[in-house]
Amino acid sequence: MDKYLPLAFIFLLVGCNTPKKNTDSVFFAGEIVNPTDEYVVLYKGGDVLDSAKLDVNNRFTFHLNSIEDGLYHFNHAPEFQYIYLEKGDSLLVRLNTLYFDESLVFSGTNEEINNFLLENFLAYEDEEKEILANYYELEADDFSHKIDALRKNKLRALDDIKLEFGLSERAYEIAEASIDYTYYRYKEIYPFKHRRKLREDKLHDLSKDFYAYRKNIDYNNKHLIYLRPYYDFMKSHFGNLSYVNCSESCGKNNGIIANQLHFNQHKLKIIDSLVVEKELRDNLFRNVAINYLLKEHNAPDSNKIFIDEFQKVSGNNMHIQEIVTLYQGIRNIQPKNPIPHLKVTSMEGKDISLPEIAKGKNVVFYFWSAANKTHYDNIFKRVAELKKTKPNFEFVGINIRTEADDWEAIVNSMNTEPSTQFRSDDFKKLTETLVLYPLNKCIIAKDTLIVDAFSNIYDNIL
Template identity: 50%
Template sequence: MNKPLLYVFILAFVTSCGTEIKKSPNVFFAGEILNPTSEYVVLYKDEVVIDSAKLTDDNRFSIQLKSAAEGLYHFDHQPELQYVYLEQGDSLMIRLNTEDFDESLIFSGRGKEINNFLLELFLSTEEEIPTIYSYSHLDPSAFAHKIDSLRQLRTTILDVLSKEVKLSDNAVTMAQTSIDYNYYTYKEKYPFWNRRVSGSNSIPKLDKDFYSYRKNVDYNLDELAYHRYYYNFLKTHFDNLAYMGCADNCQGQHFEIVEDKLHFNQHKLKLIDSLVTSKSIRDNLFRSVALYYLINVHDTEENIKEFISDFHKYSSNNKHISEIEAIYEGVKNMQPNKKLPQVLVYDNGENKISLREIAEKEENAVFYFWSGTQKQHFKNIIKRVNELEKLNPQYTFIGINCNTEMMRWQSMLITNNLDLDYQFRTDDFENLKYTLVIGGLNKGIITKNGLIVDAYADLYRSF
């Protein structure tokens, strides 16, 4: 986001009528959703559902709370979500178009100022990531100067807003935390970005002040356990600590650290256990490490078993344990030469059929996945499948749609001239995701006579 736009943003707040005093303990949250992708809007505090509302015929909703703890919430309109900051007395309205969910979102009404600030911060930081990455070729002091300047610019905007609009202390703290941890994350990533762009085999030498902010990091801020920037910082920070710890005390060489995924992720588990005491934050961080390892590493069964043993040792009462166990079972069942699981999907006639049965009908098959709500991905994946069918005529490509309503799914099949005999759908993507260990929709599963050849193929890299 360029500076002129930032200052237009400041002026918009300065001229707003945001000094209205909040009197009622009630909170009113309502709005309009264009091109809805679900019938409901669900309001969450952390992982707990606070309330929900069904869209009316004109795509509007309203939620009224008799009282609400001040803080960060998020609203969910499947498959998208966004944060909202609520205080007693708020009468907050939103308007958005699901075809451009975040960019079209507008807050109005009492409470709009802090929410538009947080939204603008989110959009601008998403926009600036390529620019930040382009700075990573700089030496550490020059990179730090760039990051500190951007952080100060955002802080100045917040200072202007808080002087012109009556914001609560908690709202200002939340906004400042969003700014700080977002830019701290860039510094955690810098050594690895720099090594990548420079082509070096080692990370750059950092001066003693580069990570000076770390002395103020609190690993146990329960109120920020589900805060986007705080949580992302912690994940990146523990990646960094584990790498540096291995470089100093374990294998030592970059390629050895990168290749030994089991050891690296075990190291992260140990660090989290030693530094984090908050139950909620521990659970979430342990879950993050486990999900990454199980879904992305594709290690041997022996190594996976050892990792899960360590996971239970450090986090035996993790609230996400059932999810981790479900994925672990999925990983064990998706090994080469095993039969595809008996997970059920629907064909075009709404008949149930198992993926195993579908796979056993084809000598060589590739299962791929798409969603009706991710239109650009759908276009890209269909284009890619068409290319692969020409390049690899020995394979039958079979599409599995994830959670698109039947009539819309059928319409998309006909509109895009897809072969109805090789298209199926699920209305239970959670079960499909865990059973087949789906980490992203570019995934492909290659089978031969119903047996798994490669459960973790990538449609853009594996052919």
């Protein structure tokens, strides 16, 4: 893509490259080519700091009076990316949404740390493919040697930047952590990837030095909570610890956890014992709860036990409403329950409820969105196949997150009956009520009663 800035924008760039002034205020601006939304939203952790509307030239500006030095992220729906800011910064970003991460360029104060974090993020994507393809089959010592070498190369590059441009202590800490926890995570998941690669029955014994880095883990660093490598490491780390601590009491079958309730109870206890920082605790507990409930959606008795224990250790979790809503949603769509009374809109513009659609019929409800053409192309192809093998079922499509005109155009371009296509405007309610994870799910109903609300359109349904 053309990365040269328009002349008017160069004046901004020049201003951004001037030395820092003795001020606490921050200037953050940018230009977005091919915008996908009207706004850019700036976050600190999970909190919205400010939003800026794009002007007629697709540019935005933030003026912040005072901030805490550290990691932020900005969102231009549906994409987001990190940004490191310090008091006195003047920073500019330019991007093209067609190649969002690949096109990002930072200029101005602290451009070095921001471009370094971005370049590493892109490098890790390619590197991870190589590690997955060729590293996990290695024996533990060889794997460790290669991973440590990759980590040291990245740290040397970071030290070169610090030497040439100077970095604050906080900036260096975050960049170093992004490197360390990326490679630490590879080691956490190595035993499981290795077993799967070689199709072995059990995990290998590892040398006492394999996890030597664990003595340096900071479980309560508030500055790293929303750093993706740190958070991803924590998820893998607690999964690994839980697996080992669970031992035989979890009911393992050839090294695979059979008792998910017991295993996830271990996770809750270990997180509770090691993590004090509330926001990180809340996020990790949420991750355990969401994954468990979605995986064990057909075990209502076990889910009740899990939720009770979850609330003991994290009853004041900032995500508690989301988790309870998911739990209740799963309970409500168990087999033999009535299909929820949700309204959708037909191609004729009439509102109709799901029970009305399913009354007196065998129905498979499936879901799609215009946001992903490959996904909906494949969905419609799969439905066409199923119609031939399941002629006693009616296949009903429910569209989400699509403007009405776009929805109608897509339906009319597909080889499908418009009378079986509906649309919902209330994505949040539909998602919470029908538990739409993943989007490949389908719901099978017979005469308004649920048969299976967690089937997959690509499975051998019924």
